[in-house]
Amino acid sequence: MSSQPTPLADAAMAPLGDCVLSSRVRLARNLVGFAFVNRSSPEQLADIVHRVQSVRLGGPFEGGARWVNVQGTSPADRLLLFERNLISRPFVEATHPRCAAISADESTSVMVNEEDHLRLQMLAPGMQLRELSDRMFAFDGAVERSLEYAFHPRFGYLTACTTNVGTGIRVSAMLHLPALSMVQELERVQRAAKELHLAIRGFHGEGTDALGDFYQVSNQKTLGRSERDIVEEFAGSIVPQFVEYERAARRVLLERDAAALDDRVHRALGILRSCRLLSLEEAIKFLARVRLGVALGRIDHIPIALVNRLLLEVQPAHLARATGTSIGNGRDDRAPRAELVRNSLR
Amino acid sequence: MERTCDCCPNPAVVHETLVHNGVKTEVHLCAEHAAERGYILPTATGPSLIATKLVEKASATAARAVKTCPNCGMTMQSLRESGLVGCATCYRHFEEELGTLIERTQDGATAHVGRHPSQVSSLIDRAAARNRISRELREAVSREEYERAARLRDELLALGTSDTSGETAMGEVRP
Numbered sequence: 001m002s003s004q005p006t007p008l009a010d011a012a013m014a015p016l017g018d019c020v021l022s023s024r025v026r027l028a029r030n031l032v033g034f035a036f037v038n039r040s041s042p043e044q045l046a047d048i049v050h051r052v053q054s055v056r057l058g059g060p061f062e063g064g065a066r067w068v069n070v071q072g073t074s075p076a077d078r079l080l081l082f083e084r085n086l087i088s089r090p091f092v093e094a095t096h097p098r099c100a101a102i103s104a105d106e107s108t109s110v111m112v113n114e115e116d117h118l119r120l121q122m123l124a125p126g127m128q129l130r131e132l133s134d135r136m137f138a139f140d141g142a143v144e145r146s147l148e149y150a151f152h153p154r155f156g157y158l159t160a161c162t163t164n165v166g167t168g169i170r171v172s173a174m175l176h177l178p179a180l181s182m183v184q185e186l187e188r189v190q191r192a193a194k195e196l197h198l199a200i201r202g203f204h205g206e207g208t209d210a211l212g213d214f215y216q217v218s219n220q221k222t223l224g225r226s227e228r229d230i231v232e233e234f235a236g237s238i239v240p241q242f243v244e245y246e247r248a249a250r251r252v253l254l255e256r257d258a259a260a261l262d263d264r265v266h267r268a269l270g271i272l273r274s275c276r277l278l279s280l281e282e283a284i285k286f287l288a289r290v291r292l293g294v295a296l297g298r299i300d301h302i303p304i305a306l307v308n309r310l311l312l313e314v315q316p317a318h319l320a321r322a323t324g325t326s327i328g329n330g331r332d333d334r335a336p337r338a339e340l341v342r343n344s345l346r
Numbered sequence: 347m348e349r350t351c352d353c354c355p356n357p358a359v360v361h362e363t364l365v366h367n368g369v370k371t372e373v374h375l376c377a378e379h380a381a382e383r384g385y386i387l388p389t390a391t392g393p394s395l396i397a398t399k400l401v402e403k404a405s406a407t408a409a410r411a412v413k414t415c416p417n418c419g420m421t422m423q424s425l426r427e428s429g430l431v432g433c434a435t436c437y438r439h440f441e442e443e444l445g446t447l448i449e450r451t452q453d454g455a456t457a458h459v460g461r462h463p464s465q466v467s468s469l470i471d472r473a474a475a476r477n478r479i480s481r482e483l484r485e486a487v488s489r490e491e492y493e494r495a496a497r498l499r500d501e502l503l504a505l506g507t508s509d510t511s512g513e514t515a516m517g518e519v520r521p
């Protein structure tokens with residue numbers, strides 16, 4: 001595992017970085033000549049792994065791909081990849097033959113035998129969906145020259161789940177919306193998102209609640225509109241609107257009661273600087289408040305990149321690796337987490 | 347030991363000894379073959395063996411008639427239950443059923459717009475798709491489903507004009 005920070009943590013001055021933690025583009029693809037993952041035997045799945053590993057992936061993998069045989073990897077290392085947004089939760093937990101290719105800069109990953117034969121994914125800090133999608137389409141084109149994709153003239157790129165069929169594209173942005181939460185406008189935002197056919201999830205994807213007021217917004221519709229239209233709507237309209245709305249709420253909070261806002265963000269910083277036991281939930285909650293204070297210039301001397309990095313490093317597998325301990329089975333990691341955060345924010 | 351049916355390997359549920367011209371003949375029949383020969387089976391109030399067998403038989407017969415994907419063996423029912431399509435052939439084999447399902451999950455969208463592979467095989471597929479969609483369009487118009495017809499017309503336009511000479515030869519042939 002590389003010790004360099006993930007691109008996500010580098011979001012020092014990323015575009016719209018005050019409200020957007022990261023952007024992601026994902027394509028779902030299946031290979032001609034193989035049944036989908038849900039109808040394939042372990043032997044066939046192993047064949048697919050070999051087939052994909054035998055080609056040069058190109059693009060971000062030009063300098064060579066790091067292949068992770070997920071089946072033969074320890075649960076702690078799998079979890080680490082998940083926390084770094086390189087593989088999905090179902091991919092961590094599955095038991096069938098599968099692997100992942102990870103680019104040297106960790107901006108790109110390819111999951112082989114997730115729900116589809118291939119899931120190509122690119123990540124960047126802040127709001128960079130246009131740049132990401134340009135790179136993704138070039139990469140996808142390069143992969144297609146070596147591996148023939150299953151395609152239907154009416155339904156487009158064929159996927160195991162009909163919710164991905166057509167373009168197979170899922171674009172998403174991880175938004176930080178603490179002020180909208182404080183002025184109790186989030187419910188309205190969520191309703192608006194539903195009307196726009198967007199999916200909203202918490203910090204770590206489906207089923208997680210909105211820990212720290214981080215919301216991952218993504219398109220739900222993959223058929224009937226071109227990739228460009230979907231990306232353009234997200235980058236040109238949807239995300240900027242969320243950001244504008246959040247920034248307006250931040251201004252309202254400052255105008256209404258700056259002292260209360262200052263108290264809230266500095267109190268969070270105080271807890272993080274002095275606590276001796278810190279749960280994951282608390283860590284994310286208080287780091288999110290500090291992040292708001294930093295973004296608004298109410299907290300000095302703490303770069304937003306540090307807060308972003310800590311949001312990653314407080315997670316169980318990262319923490320276990322940093323402290324050389326093992327994870328799992330109700331192990332209490334609150335003390336080392338508190339120590340890590342205290343030392344980093346000193 | 348359980349006797350099997352005289353006509354098939356299923357267990358016999360009707361046992362009769364017929365005497366004809368002094369010759370004794372034993373008859374053993376399963377529920378289905380018994381019913382076929384006019385035997386009236388007891389209709390028990392509880393779940394009798396015969397009733398159970400009949401149900402089993404009926405569902406087994408129905409299962410044989412169910413459309414399954416020739417490539418992966420998927421049925422529409424298991425597809426609906428799992429929420430997952432089995433393979434690329436499923437999309438062709440269940441095109442109509444999936445078309446309806448996809449229209450619902452994709453907020454009314456019925457056809458792909460955007461990037462597509464550069465392989466030649468997809469050109470031939472496009473010709474076949476134009477034929478299928480033209481037929482659906484005619485059906486939609488005759489059923490006065492104008493919204494659907496408009497969408498199908500857009501699909502047809504999105505697929506472009508004929509660019510393979512094989513189009514007419516493809517006719518209504520389904521893969």
Ligand SMILES: [Zn+2]
Nearest residue numbers: 351354376379
């Ligand atoms: Zn019989």
Ligand SMILES: [Zn+2]
Nearest residue numbers: 415418433436
């Ligand atoms: Zn199939």
